[in-house]
Amino acid sequence: MATATVRKPYVRPRSALWWTKNPRYLLFQLRELSGAFVVLYAFLVLWQLWALRGGEDAYYSFELLWYSRPMMVLNAIILGFAVLHSITWFALTAKVPLFRIRGRPPPAALVVGANVAIWVAISYAILRLLYGGL
Amino acid sequence: MAGTGTTRTIKLRIKRYRPERSDEPFDQEFTIPFRDDMVVLDALNYIKDHIDPTLAYRWSCRMGICGSCGANVDGTPKLTCALYLKDLRKRPVVIEPLENFAILKDLVVDIEPFMEKLESVKPYIIRPDDRPLERGAYRQTPEELDLYRQQSLCINCMLCYAACPVYGHDPKFLGPAASALALRYELDSRDKGSEERLAAIATEHGIWQCTFVGECSVVCPKNVDPAGAIQQLKTRAATRLMKAMLLPLAPR
Amino acid sequence: MSAAPVDRVTPMFWGIFSVGGFIVAFFLPIFIFMNSLAYGLHLVRWEKVQYQGALGWIRGDPAAAFLGGPLAWLAGWLPKLFLVVVIGGSLFHGLHRIKYVLYDFGLHKSKKVLDPIMYGIAAAGTVAAVFFAFSFP
Numbered sequence: 001m002a003t004a005t006v007r008k009p010y011v012r013p014r015s016a017l018w019w020t021k022n023p024r025y026l027l028f029q030l031r032e033l034s035g036a037f038v039v040l041y042a043f044l045v046l047w048q049l050w051a052l053r054g055g056e057d058a059y060y061s062f063e064l065l066w067y068s069r070p071m072m073v074l075n076a077i078i079l080g081f082a083v084l085h086s087i088t089w090f091a092l093t094a095k096v097p098l099f100r101i102r103g104r105p106p107p108a109a110l111v112v113g114a115n116v117a118i119w120v121a122i123s124y125a126i127l128r129l130l131y132g133g134l
Numbered sequence: 135m136a137g138t139g140t141t142r143t144i145k146l147r148i149k150r151y152r153p154e155r156s157d158e159p160f161d162q163e164f165t166i167p168f169r170d171d172m173v174v175l176d177a178l179n180y181i182k183d184h185i186d187p188t189l190a191y192r193w194s195c196r197m198g199i200c201g202s203c204g205a206n207v208d209g210t211p212k213l214t215c216a217l218y219l220k221d222l223r224k225r226p227v228v229i230e231p232l233e234n235f236a237i238l239k240d241l242v243v244d245i246e247p248f249m250e251k252l253e254s255v256k257p258y259i260i261r262p263d264d265r266p267l268e269r270g271a272y273r274q275t276p277e278e279l280d281l282y283r284q285q286s287l288c289i290n291c292m293l294c295y296a297a298c299p300v301y302g303h304d305p306k307f308l309g310p311a312a313s314a315l316a317l318r319y320e321l322d323s324r325d326k327g328s329e330e331r332l333a334a335i336a337t338e339h340g341i342w343q344c345t346f347v348g349e350c351s352v353v354c355p356k357n358v359d360p361a362g363a364i365q366q367l368k369t370r371a372a373t374r375l376m377k378a379m380l381l382p383l384a385p386r
Numbered sequence: 387m388s389a390a391p392v393d394r395v396t397p398m399f400w401g402i403f404s405v406g407g408f409i410v411a412f413f414l415p416i417f418i419f420m421n422s423l424a425y426g427l428h429l430v431r432w433e434k435v436q437y438q439g440a441l442g443w444i445r446g447d448p449a450a451a452f453l454g455g456p457l458a459w460l461a462g463w464l465p466k467l468f469l470v471v472v473i474g475g476s477l478f479h480g481l482h483r484i485k486y487v488l489y490d491f492g493l494h495k496s497k498k499v500l501d502p503i504m505y506g507i508a509a510a511g512t513v514a515a516v517f518f519a520f521s522f523p
Contacts, residue, residue: 008153009236009244014302016491021209025299028347035483038410041418042476042511045469048421049518052444056437063435067426075422082414089411092346095362096369104280115411123416130465131420132448134429303490342396345486372397372404 031088034081041078090115144168144219145226146177148189151237159237162186163226174214174229175203178241190240198355201291205241206230211296211353233296234305248292251308255316255335260327278323285318285363287356294350294360306339310350310360313341317363320370328374336371344368399482399505406479413472444469444522466519474512481508 019025051062065071090112097105127133143165151159166180175193182189193203196215203214208224211232219227235243265272294310301307316335319325335341344364351361424430433439442448446461453461481504493500 006154007238008157009238010151010153010157010159011236012159012233014234018299018302022349024349024352025347028345028349029487032345032483032487035480035487037480038414038476039480039484041414042473042480042515045421045473046511046514046518049469049515052437052440053518053521059437059440066422072423072426075418079415079418079423082410082418085407086411086415089407092365095359096365119412119415122412126413126416126468127420129449129452130468131443132451134424299490303492304494336397337393340393342393342400345490368397368400372401375394375397376401 027088030081030084034085034088037078037081038085041075041082086119090119142168144177146181147226147228148181148241149228149230150189150240151231152188153239168219170218170220172219174205174207174212174217174219174227177219177227178214178229190242192242199289201289204232204291204293204296206233206296211293213291213293213355216355232292234298234302235292235295245292247305248290248295248309248311251312252290252315254308255312255319256327256331257315257319259319259322259325260330261324262326272324274323281323282318282321285314285321285358288314288318288358288360289356291355293353293355297349297353299347299349300343300345304339304343307343308335308340310354310364311358313344313367314358314360314363317367320367328370332367332371332374335367341367341371399478402478403482406475406477406482409471409475410479413468414476417468417472441522444519462523466522469519470512470515473515474508477508477511478505481505 019029048062048066051059054062091108093115094108094111099106145163145165147161147163149159150162164181164185166177166185172180173196175196178189178191178193182191191203191205191214193215194200195202198213198216201213204211205214206212206229207214207217208222208228214229229241231237231241231243235245238244259272288311290311292311295301298307298310301309313335316331319331320328341364344361346361346365348361351359354360420430425432425435434443444465446463446465449464450458450461485500485504488494488500489497
Protein backbone atom coordinates (compact mmCIF):
# COMPACT_ATOMS: atom_id res chain seq x y z
CA MET A 1 0.00 0.00 0.00
CA ALA A 2 1.79 3.11 -1.23
CA THR A 3 -0.49 5.82 0.22
CA ALA A 4 -2.81 5.73 3.24
CA THR A 5 -6.48 6.66 2.79
CA VAL A 6 -7.05 10.39 3.02
CA ARG A 7 -10.52 11.74 3.79
CA LYS A 8 -10.77 15.32 2.62
CA PRO A 9 -14.26 16.02 1.24
CA TYR A 10 -14.23 18.73 -1.41
CA VAL A 11 -17.10 21.22 -1.40
CA ARG A 12 -17.58 22.81 -4.80
CA PRO A 13 -18.22 26.58 -4.83
CA ARG A 14 -21.74 27.43 -5.91
CA SER A 15 -22.17 29.84 -8.82
CA ALA A 16 -24.37 32.91 -8.28
CA LEU A 17 -25.52 32.37 -11.87
CA TRP A 18 -26.87 28.87 -11.20
CA TRP A 19 -30.24 29.97 -12.60
CA THR A 20 -28.80 30.49 -16.08
CA LYS A 21 -28.03 26.78 -16.36
CA ASN A 22 -31.42 25.72 -17.75
CA PRO A 23 -34.69 27.34 -18.95
CA ARG A 24 -36.75 26.14 -15.99
CA TYR A 25 -34.37 27.76 -13.49
CA LEU A 26 -34.62 30.98 -15.53
CA LEU A 27 -38.43 30.85 -15.49
CA PHE A 28 -38.26 30.33 -11.73
CA GLN A 29 -36.13 33.47 -11.27
CA LEU A 30 -38.47 35.51 -13.48
CA ARG A 31 -41.40 34.22 -11.49
CA GLU A 32 -39.73 35.29 -8.25
CA LEU A 33 -38.78 38.63 -9.83
CA SER A 34 -42.49 39.22 -10.48
CA GLY A 35 -42.75 39.58 -6.70
CA ALA A 36 -40.52 42.65 -6.85
CA PHE A 37 -42.64 44.25 -9.59
CA VAL A 38 -45.83 43.55 -7.68
CA VAL A 39 -44.37 45.26 -4.60
CA LEU A 40 -43.35 48.18 -6.81
CA TYR A 41 -46.91 48.53 -8.09
CA ALA A 42 -48.29 48.48 -4.54
CA PHE A 43 -46.03 51.41 -3.68
CA LEU A 44 -47.01 53.20 -6.88
CA VAL A 45 -50.67 52.91 -5.90
CA LEU A 46 -49.89 54.19 -2.40
CA TRP A 47 -48.22 57.18 -4.08
CA GLN A 48 -51.32 57.57 -6.23
CA LEU A 49 -53.59 57.62 -3.18
CA TRP A 50 -51.29 60.13 -1.51
CA ALA A 51 -51.56 62.39 -4.57
CA LEU A 52 -55.33 62.00 -4.61
CA ARG A 53 -55.47 63.15 -1.00
CA GLY A 54 -53.44 66.17 -2.02
CA GLY A 55 -56.32 67.74 -3.94
CA GLU A 56 -57.08 68.56 -7.56
CA ASP A 57 -53.82 70.29 -8.51
CA ALA A 58 -51.65 67.68 -6.82
CA TYR A 59 -53.51 64.87 -8.53
CA TYR A 60 -53.29 66.59 -11.92
CA SER A 61 -49.51 66.87 -11.59
CA PHE A 62 -49.41 63.24 -10.57
CA GLU A 63 -51.43 62.21 -13.62
CA LEU A 64 -49.07 64.05 -15.96
CA LEU A 65 -46.42 61.60 -14.72
CA TRP A 66 -48.71 58.62 -14.36
CA TYR A 67 -49.85 58.72 -17.99
CA SER A 68 -46.48 59.72 -19.44
CA ARG A 69 -44.88 57.36 -21.91
CA PRO A 70 -42.11 56.03 -19.62
CA MET A 71 -44.67 55.33 -16.91
CA MET A 72 -46.93 53.53 -19.40
CA VAL A 73 -43.98 51.38 -20.44
CA LEU A 74 -43.11 50.59 -16.82
CA ASN A 75 -46.71 49.72 -16.05
CA ALA A 76 -46.93 47.51 -19.12
CA ILE A 77 -43.86 45.65 -17.87
CA ILE A 78 -45.43 45.34 -14.43
CA LEU A 79 -48.61 44.01 -16.03
CA GLY A 80 -46.51 41.48 -17.96
CA PHE A 81 -44.95 40.24 -14.74
CA ALA A 82 -48.36 40.16 -13.02
CA VAL A 83 -49.72 37.97 -15.80
CA LEU A 84 -46.61 35.76 -15.54
CA HIS A 85 -47.35 35.44 -11.84
CA SER A 86 -50.96 34.47 -12.54
CA ILE A 87 -50.09 31.77 -15.08
CA THR A 88 -47.29 30.26 -12.96
CA TRP A 89 -49.50 30.50 -9.86
CA PHE A 90 -52.25 28.47 -11.51
CA ALA A 91 -49.69 25.83 -12.51
CA LEU A 92 -48.31 25.69 -8.95
CA THR A 93 -51.70 25.37 -7.28
CA ALA A 94 -52.42 22.42 -9.57
CA LYS A 95 -49.77 20.55 -7.57
CA VAL A 96 -51.79 20.62 -4.37
CA PRO A 97 -54.94 18.64 -5.15
CA LEU A 98 -57.92 20.06 -3.29
CA PHE A 99 -60.06 17.09 -4.25
CA ARG A 100 -59.69 13.73 -5.93
CA ILE A 101 -61.54 12.24 -8.89
CA ARG A 102 -61.93 8.51 -8.34
CA GLY A 103 -58.90 8.37 -6.09
CA ARG A 104 -56.61 10.33 -8.42
CA PRO A 105 -55.82 14.04 -8.26
CA PRO A 106 -57.44 16.00 -11.13
CA PRO A 107 -55.31 16.38 -14.29
CA ALA A 108 -53.16 19.53 -14.28
CA ALA A 109 -54.67 20.85 -17.52
CA LEU A 110 -58.15 20.74 -15.98
CA VAL A 111 -57.05 22.66 -12.87
CA VAL A 112 -55.14 25.30 -14.83
CA GLY A 113 -58.04 25.67 -17.28
CA ALA A 114 -60.54 26.08 -14.45
CA ASN A 115 -58.31 28.68 -12.79
CA VAL A 116 -57.97 30.69 -16.02
CA ALA A 117 -61.75 30.62 -16.45
CA ILE A 118 -62.25 31.86 -12.89
CA TRP A 119 -59.60 34.53 -13.49
CA VAL A 120 -61.44 35.82 -16.52
CA ALA A 121 -64.76 35.76 -14.65
CA ILE A 122 -63.38 37.62 -11.64
CA SER A 123 -61.65 40.19 -13.86
CA TYR A 124 -64.90 40.82 -15.67
CA ALA A 125 -66.77 41.11 -12.36
CA ILE A 126 -64.27 43.70 -11.11
CA LEU A 127 -64.54 45.57 -14.39
CA ARG A 128 -68.32 45.76 -14.21
CA LEU A 129 -68.72 46.21 -10.49
CA LEU A 130 -65.91 48.62 -9.62
CA TYR A 131 -65.45 50.43 -12.93
CA GLY A 132 -68.90 50.20 -14.47
CA GLY A 133 -67.45 48.51 -17.54
CA LEU A 134 -65.26 49.98 -20.28
CA MET B 135 -12.00 -5.13 -29.62
CA ALA B 136 -11.61 -6.21 -33.27
CA GLY B 137 -13.27 -3.78 -35.62
CA THR B 138 -14.17 -4.20 -39.25
CA GLY B 139 -13.16 -0.89 -40.82
CA THR B 140 -13.58 2.09 -38.50
CA THR B 141 -14.51 1.58 -34.82
CA ARG B 142 -16.68 4.41 -33.53
CA THR B 143 -15.29 6.11 -30.48
CA ILE B 144 -16.56 8.65 -28.01
CA LYS B 145 -14.70 11.08 -25.80
CA LEU B 146 -15.63 11.65 -22.18
CA ARG B 147 -14.36 14.24 -19.74
CA ILE B 148 -14.63 13.15 -16.14
CA LYS B 149 -14.18 15.40 -13.13
CA ARG B 150 -11.91 13.44 -10.83
CA TYR B 151 -10.70 13.99 -7.31
CA ARG B 152 -7.90 12.18 -5.46
CA PRO B 153 -7.62 13.73 -2.00
CA GLU B 154 -4.24 12.12 -1.35
CA ARG B 155 -2.90 13.66 -4.54
CA SER B 156 -4.26 17.21 -4.64
CA ASP B 157 -6.53 19.69 -2.91
CA GLU B 158 -8.64 20.36 -6.00
CA PRO B 159 -10.56 18.19 -8.45
CA PHE B 160 -9.16 17.87 -11.99
CA ASP B 161 -10.57 16.84 -15.36
CA GLN B 162 -9.42 13.77 -17.22
CA GLU B 163 -10.43 12.79 -20.74
CA PHE B 164 -10.92 9.27 -22.04
CA THR B 165 -11.65 8.06 -25.56
CA ILE B 166 -13.40 4.72 -25.67
CA PRO B 167 -15.10 2.49 -28.26
CA PHE B 168 -18.75 3.36 -28.70
CA ARG B 169 -21.79 1.24 -29.49
CA ASP B 170 -25.39 2.37 -29.69
CA ASP B 171 -26.42 0.10 -26.85
CA MET B 172 -24.00 1.66 -24.34
CA VAL B 173 -25.20 3.65 -21.37
CA VAL B 174 -22.96 6.06 -19.44
CA LEU B 175 -22.37 3.39 -16.80
CA ASP B 176 -21.03 1.05 -19.49
CA ALA B 177 -18.55 3.78 -20.45
CA LEU B 178 -17.40 4.13 -16.84
CA ASN B 179 -17.03 0.36 -16.52
CA TYR B 180 -15.05 0.22 -19.77
CA ILE B 181 -12.67 2.90 -18.50
CA LYS B 182 -12.22 1.10 -15.20
CA ASP B 183 -11.74 -2.30 -16.84
CA HIS B 184 -9.44 -1.27 -19.70
CA ILE B 185 -7.90 2.14 -19.13
CA ASP B 186 -7.78 3.35 -15.53
CA PRO B 187 -8.69 0.98 -12.70
CA THR B 188 -8.44 3.79 -10.14
CA LEU B 189 -11.63 5.49 -11.36
CA ALA B 190 -14.07 5.45 -8.42
CA TYR B 191 -17.87 5.55 -8.82
CA ARG B 192 -20.97 3.95 -7.30
CA TRP B 193 -23.23 1.53 -9.12
CA SER B 194 -25.08 -1.70 -8.46
CA CYS B 195 -28.23 -2.93 -10.17
CA ARG B 196 -27.59 -1.23 -13.55
CA MET B 197 -31.33 -1.13 -14.12
CA GLY B 198 -32.56 2.04 -12.40
CA ILE B 199 -33.85 0.67 -9.13
CA CYS B 200 -31.02 0.76 -6.60
CA GLY B 201 -30.39 4.50 -6.81
CA SER B 202 -26.60 4.16 -6.52
CA CYS B 203 -25.31 5.54 -9.82
CA GLY B 204 -26.37 9.19 -9.77
CA ALA B 205 -24.02 11.72 -11.44
CA ASN B 206 -24.19 15.04 -13.28
CA VAL B 207 -23.94 14.29 -17.00
CA ASP B 208 -23.62 17.35 -19.28
CA GLY B 209 -24.86 19.44 -16.36
CA THR B 210 -27.98 17.43 -15.56
CA PRO B 211 -28.38 14.96 -12.68
CA LYS B 212 -28.94 11.50 -14.16
CA LEU B 213 -28.72 7.80 -13.35
CA THR B 214 -25.70 6.72 -15.37
CA CYS B 215 -27.26 3.29 -15.94
CA ALA B 216 -30.35 4.83 -17.49
CA LEU B 217 -28.77 7.27 -19.94
CA TYR B 218 -27.74 6.14 -23.43
CA LEU B 219 -24.51 7.66 -24.81
CA LYS B 220 -26.12 7.92 -28.22
CA ASP B 221 -28.71 10.36 -26.82
CA LEU B 222 -26.04 12.83 -25.69
CA ARG B 223 -25.27 15.68 -28.08
CA LYS B 224 -22.20 17.30 -26.55
CA ARG B 225 -18.65 16.14 -27.14
CA PRO B 226 -16.82 15.39 -24.98
CA VAL B 227 -19.50 14.00 -22.69
CA VAL B 228 -18.94 15.70 -19.34
CA ILE B 229 -19.44 13.54 -16.26
CA GLU B 230 -19.23 15.10 -12.81
CA PRO B 231 -20.11 13.99 -9.31
CA LEU B 232 -23.68 14.76 -8.21
CA GLU B 233 -24.03 18.54 -7.78
CA ASN B 234 -24.42 20.08 -4.29
CA PHE B 235 -22.70 17.17 -2.54
CA ALA B 236 -19.18 17.14 -1.11
CA ILE B 237 -16.85 15.00 -3.22
CA LEU B 238 -15.07 12.13 -1.45
CA LYS B 239 -13.23 10.66 -4.43
CA ASP B 240 -13.82 10.94 -8.21
CA LEU B 241 -17.58 10.50 -8.71
CA VAL B 242 -18.24 9.31 -5.15
CA VAL B 243 -20.01 11.91 -2.98
CA ASP B 244 -20.69 12.12 0.73
CA ILE B 245 -24.22 10.81 1.28
CA GLU B 246 -24.11 10.65 5.08
CA PRO B 247 -26.12 13.87 5.66
CA PHE B 248 -28.78 12.57 3.26
CA MET B 249 -29.12 9.37 5.26
CA GLU B 250 -29.59 11.40 8.41
CA LYS B 251 -32.32 13.45 6.75
CA LEU B 252 -34.21 10.31 5.78
CA GLU B 253 -34.12 9.13 9.37
CA SER B 254 -35.18 12.54 10.68
CA VAL B 255 -38.66 12.38 9.10
CA LYS B 256 -39.63 9.32 11.21
CA PRO B 257 -40.13 7.02 8.21
CA TYR B 258 -42.16 4.31 9.99
CA ILE B 259 -45.77 3.75 11.01
CA ILE B 260 -46.48 5.66 14.21
CA ARG B 261 -49.51 4.66 16.24
CA PRO B 262 -50.43 5.48 19.83
CA ASP B 263 -51.86 1.98 20.09
CA ASP B 264 -49.70 -0.79 18.66
CA ARG B 265 -51.86 -3.85 18.04
CA PRO B 266 -50.56 -7.15 19.40
CA LEU B 267 -49.21 -9.52 16.75
CA GLU B 268 -52.01 -12.03 17.30
CA ARG B 269 -54.58 -9.49 16.08
CA GLY B 270 -52.97 -9.69 12.65
CA ALA B 271 -51.81 -7.11 10.14
CA TYR B 272 -53.28 -3.62 9.66
CA ARG B 273 -55.51 -3.96 6.65
CA GLN B 274 -55.43 -1.54 3.75
CA THR B 275 -57.52 -1.38 0.61
CA PRO B 276 -55.92 -0.92 -2.84
CA GLU B 277 -57.45 2.60 -2.91
CA GLU B 278 -55.76 3.45 0.40
CA LEU B 279 -52.48 2.12 -0.99
CA ASP B 280 -52.90 4.25 -4.10
CA LEU B 281 -52.96 7.40 -1.99
CA TYR B 282 -49.27 7.10 -1.09
CA ARG B 283 -48.03 4.85 -3.89
CA GLN B 284 -46.37 7.66 -5.85
CA GLN B 285 -44.26 8.82 -2.89
CA SER B 286 -43.31 5.23 -2.01
CA LEU B 287 -41.51 4.76 -5.33
CA CYS B 288 -38.47 6.85 -4.32
CA ILE B 289 -35.20 4.97 -4.84
CA ASN B 290 -33.09 7.44 -2.81
CA CYS B 291 -30.92 8.29 -5.81
CA MET B 292 -30.49 11.93 -4.69
CA LEU B 293 -30.83 13.38 -8.20
CA CYS B 294 -33.45 15.72 -6.71
CA TYR B 295 -30.89 17.14 -4.24
CA ALA B 296 -28.47 17.73 -7.11
CA ALA B 297 -31.21 19.68 -8.90
CA CYS B 298 -32.36 21.74 -5.92
CA PRO B 299 -30.90 25.26 -5.73
CA VAL B 300 -32.14 25.70 -2.15
CA TYR B 301 -30.13 22.65 -1.09
CA GLY B 302 -27.32 24.19 -3.10
CA HIS B 303 -27.09 27.17 -0.79
CA ASP B 304 -28.33 25.50 2.42
CA PRO B 305 -26.91 22.00 2.99
CA LYS B 306 -29.08 21.67 6.09
CA PHE B 307 -32.29 21.90 4.02
CA LEU B 308 -34.39 18.77 4.51
CA GLY B 309 -34.77 18.45 0.76
CA PRO B 310 -37.08 16.77 -1.74
CA ALA B 311 -36.59 13.02 -1.17
CA ALA B 312 -36.78 13.19 2.63
CA SER B 313 -39.92 15.34 2.34
CA ALA B 314 -41.55 12.94 -0.12
CA LEU B 315 -40.77 10.14 2.32
CA ALA B 316 -42.49 12.12 5.09
CA LEU B 317 -45.58 12.55 2.90
CA ARG B 318 -45.55 8.83 2.10
CA TYR B 319 -46.17 8.15 5.78
CA GLU B 320 -48.57 11.07 6.17
CA LEU B 321 -50.78 9.62 3.45
CA ASP B 322 -50.56 6.04 4.73
CA SER B 323 -53.91 5.09 6.27
CA ARG B 324 -52.18 2.98 8.90
CA ASP B 325 -50.17 5.89 10.27
CA LYS B 326 -51.37 8.09 13.12
CA GLY B 327 -48.16 10.06 13.68
CA SER B 328 -48.96 13.34 11.86
CA GLU B 329 -48.28 15.57 14.80
CA GLU B 330 -44.88 14.08 15.60
CA ARG B 331 -43.79 13.88 12.01
CA LEU B 332 -44.87 17.39 11.01
CA ALA B 333 -43.13 18.75 14.11
CA ALA B 334 -39.95 17.03 12.93
CA ILE B 335 -40.05 18.52 9.44
CA ALA B 336 -41.70 21.92 9.93
CA THR B 337 -38.50 23.42 11.34
CA GLU B 338 -36.02 26.14 10.39
CA HIS B 339 -34.28 24.03 7.71
CA GLY B 340 -37.33 21.93 7.02
CA ILE B 341 -40.04 22.18 4.42
CA TRP B 342 -40.43 25.96 4.78
CA GLN B 343 -37.13 26.58 3.00
CA CYS B 344 -38.56 25.24 -0.24
CA THR B 345 -39.39 27.93 -2.82
CA PHE B 346 -41.01 25.49 -5.25
CA VAL B 347 -38.43 25.71 -8.02
CA GLY B 348 -39.73 22.33 -9.14
CA GLU B 349 -36.55 21.01 -10.76
CA CYS B 350 -36.48 18.09 -8.33
CA SER B 351 -39.64 16.68 -9.87
CA VAL B 352 -38.26 17.22 -13.38
CA VAL B 353 -35.13 15.11 -12.76
CA CYS B 354 -36.76 12.38 -10.66
CA PRO B 355 -36.39 9.06 -12.54
CA LYS B 356 -39.38 7.57 -10.74
CA ASN B 357 -41.97 10.40 -11.04
CA VAL B 358 -42.25 10.75 -7.30
CA ASP B 359 -42.95 14.50 -7.71
CA PRO B 360 -41.21 15.66 -4.52
CA ALA B 361 -42.07 19.30 -5.34
CA GLY B 362 -45.78 18.53 -5.17
CA ALA B 363 -45.17 16.50 -2.03
CA ILE B 364 -43.56 19.43 -0.23
CA GLN B 365 -46.41 21.77 -1.15
CA GLN B 366 -48.88 19.23 0.22
CA LEU B 367 -46.83 19.04 3.42
CA LYS B 368 -46.77 22.84 3.73
CA THR B 369 -50.54 22.94 3.36
CA ARG B 370 -50.97 20.18 5.96
CA ALA B 371 -48.60 21.82 8.43
CA ALA B 372 -50.16 25.27 8.00
CA THR B 373 -53.69 23.88 8.34
CA ARG B 374 -52.71 21.98 11.45
CA LEU B 375 -51.22 25.12 12.98
CA MET B 376 -54.32 27.17 12.16
CA LYS B 377 -56.58 24.53 13.70
CA ALA B 378 -54.40 24.39 16.80
CA MET B 379 -54.53 28.17 17.16
CA LEU B 380 -58.22 28.64 16.40
CA LEU B 381 -59.60 25.46 17.98
CA PRO B 382 -57.15 24.60 20.74
CA LEU B 383 -59.47 22.14 22.44
CA ALA B 384 -60.45 20.15 19.36
CA PRO B 385 -59.01 16.62 19.08
CA ARG B 386 -55.97 16.44 16.77
CA MET C 387 -30.40 13.97 15.43
CA SER C 388 -32.02 16.19 18.10
CA ALA C 389 -35.34 17.82 17.28
CA ALA C 390 -35.29 21.49 16.36
CA PRO C 391 -38.13 23.65 17.74
CA VAL C 392 -41.37 23.73 15.75
CA ASP C 393 -41.51 26.87 13.64
CA ARG C 394 -44.84 28.62 14.16
CA VAL C 395 -43.94 31.94 12.55
CA THR C 396 -42.95 30.78 9.08
CA PRO C 397 -46.17 28.87 8.34
CA MET C 398 -48.16 31.96 9.30
CA PHE C 399 -46.28 34.13 6.81
CA TRP C 400 -46.43 31.34 4.25
CA GLY C 401 -50.20 31.28 4.69
CA ILE C 402 -50.40 35.07 4.18
CA PHE C 403 -48.06 34.73 1.19
CA SER C 404 -50.40 32.09 -0.27
CA VAL C 405 -53.50 34.23 0.19
CA GLY C 406 -51.57 37.18 -1.24
CA GLY C 407 -50.58 35.05 -4.21
CA PHE C 408 -54.21 34.22 -4.84
CA ILE C 409 -55.15 37.91 -4.65
CA VAL C 410 -52.33 39.02 -6.93
CA ALA C 411 -53.12 36.26 -9.43
CA PHE C 412 -56.84 36.99 -9.74
CA PHE C 413 -57.23 40.69 -8.91
CA LEU C 414 -54.04 42.48 -9.91
CA PRO C 415 -53.88 42.20 -13.72
CA ILE C 416 -57.28 43.80 -14.34
CA PHE C 417 -56.49 46.49 -11.76
CA ILE C 418 -53.16 47.38 -13.36
CA PHE C 419 -54.83 47.46 -16.74
CA MET C 420 -57.68 49.72 -15.69
CA ASN C 421 -55.72 51.90 -13.28
CA SER C 422 -52.62 52.52 -15.39
CA LEU C 423 -53.11 51.57 -19.01
CA ALA C 424 -56.76 51.91 -20.03
CA TYR C 425 -56.74 55.70 -20.34
CA GLY C 426 -53.45 55.77 -22.26
CA LEU C 427 -54.92 53.21 -24.65
CA HIS C 428 -57.98 55.44 -25.24
CA LEU C 429 -60.32 52.90 -23.68
CA VAL C 430 -61.49 55.19 -20.90
CA ARG C 431 -62.44 58.87 -21.07
CA TRP C 432 -60.52 61.63 -19.28
CA GLU C 433 -63.51 62.54 -17.13
CA LYS C 434 -63.32 59.13 -15.49
CA VAL C 435 -59.64 59.35 -14.52
CA GLN C 436 -59.26 63.03 -13.64
CA TYR C 437 -59.54 64.19 -10.05
CA GLN C 438 -63.33 64.16 -9.66
CA GLY C 439 -63.62 60.90 -11.55
CA ALA C 440 -60.98 59.28 -9.33
CA LEU C 441 -62.79 60.52 -6.22
CA GLY C 442 -66.01 59.11 -7.64
CA TRP C 443 -64.35 55.76 -8.21
CA ILE C 444 -63.11 55.53 -4.68
CA ARG C 445 -66.49 56.71 -3.40
CA GLY C 446 -68.01 53.75 -5.22
CA ASP C 447 -70.15 55.60 -7.77
CA PRO C 448 -69.81 52.93 -10.51
CA ALA C 449 -70.50 50.22 -7.93
CA ALA C 450 -73.56 52.06 -6.60
CA ALA C 451 -74.90 52.37 -10.15
CA PHE C 452 -74.37 48.64 -10.62
CA LEU C 453 -75.81 47.51 -7.31
CA GLY C 454 -78.69 49.92 -6.80
CA GLY C 455 -81.47 49.54 -4.24
CA PRO C 456 -80.86 47.79 -0.90
CA LEU C 457 -77.18 47.01 -1.55
CA ALA C 458 -76.15 50.60 -2.42
CA TRP C 459 -74.61 51.13 1.03
CA LEU C 460 -72.04 48.48 0.13
CA ALA C 461 -70.84 50.49 -2.86
CA GLY C 462 -68.67 52.86 -0.84
CA TRP C 463 -66.87 49.99 0.86
CA LEU C 464 -66.02 47.94 -2.20
CA PRO C 465 -63.34 50.06 -3.92
CA LYS C 466 -61.67 50.84 -0.59
CA LEU C 467 -61.61 47.23 0.54
CA PHE C 468 -60.40 46.26 -2.92
CA LEU C 469 -57.47 48.68 -2.65
CA VAL C 470 -56.49 47.45 0.81
CA VAL C 471 -56.71 43.79 -0.21
CA VAL C 472 -54.76 44.31 -3.44
CA ILE C 473 -52.07 46.48 -1.86
CA GLY C 474 -51.75 44.32 1.26
CA GLY C 475 -51.80 41.09 -0.71
CA SER C 476 -49.20 42.36 -3.19
CA LEU C 477 -46.88 43.53 -0.42
CA PHE C 478 -47.02 40.41 1.74
CA HIS C 479 -46.76 38.14 -1.27
CA GLY C 480 -44.03 40.05 -3.09
CA LEU C 481 -41.85 40.82 -0.08
CA HIS C 482 -41.97 37.16 0.99
CA ARG C 483 -40.69 36.21 -2.47
CA ILE C 484 -38.01 38.92 -2.46
CA LYS C 485 -36.93 37.67 0.97
CA TYR C 486 -36.23 34.20 -0.44
CA VAL C 487 -34.42 35.65 -3.45
CA LEU C 488 -32.17 37.49 -0.99
CA TYR C 489 -31.69 34.27 0.99
CA ASP C 490 -30.51 32.68 -2.25
CA PHE C 491 -27.91 35.44 -2.67
CA GLY C 492 -26.46 34.55 0.73
CA LEU C 493 -28.57 36.70 3.05
CA HIS C 494 -30.15 33.69 4.79
CA LYS C 495 -27.50 34.20 7.41
CA SER C 496 -29.08 37.55 8.30
CA LYS C 497 -32.51 35.93 8.60
CA LYS C 498 -33.25 37.37 12.04
CA VAL C 499 -32.73 40.91 10.75
CA LEU C 500 -34.08 40.48 7.23
CA ASP C 501 -37.41 38.83 8.13
CA PRO C 502 -38.74 41.61 10.40
CA ILE C 503 -37.65 44.23 7.86
CA MET C 504 -39.49 42.58 4.98
CA TYR C 505 -42.69 41.82 6.86
CA GLY C 506 -42.44 45.17 8.63
CA ILE C 507 -42.47 46.98 5.30
CA ALA C 508 -45.43 44.88 4.19
CA ALA C 509 -47.35 45.65 7.37
CA ALA C 510 -46.54 49.37 7.18
CA GLY C 511 -47.70 49.51 3.57
CA THR C 512 -50.92 47.72 4.39
CA VAL C 513 -51.64 50.09 7.28
CA ALA C 514 -50.95 53.04 4.99
CA ALA C 515 -53.36 51.56 2.44
CA VAL C 516 -56.12 51.27 5.05
CA PHE C 517 -55.48 54.80 6.23
CA PHE C 518 -55.39 56.33 2.75
CA ALA C 519 -58.27 54.36 1.27
CA PHE C 520 -60.64 55.07 4.11
CA SER C 521 -59.66 58.73 4.36
CA PHE C 522 -61.94 59.32 1.39
CA PRO C 523 -65.75 59.59 1.77
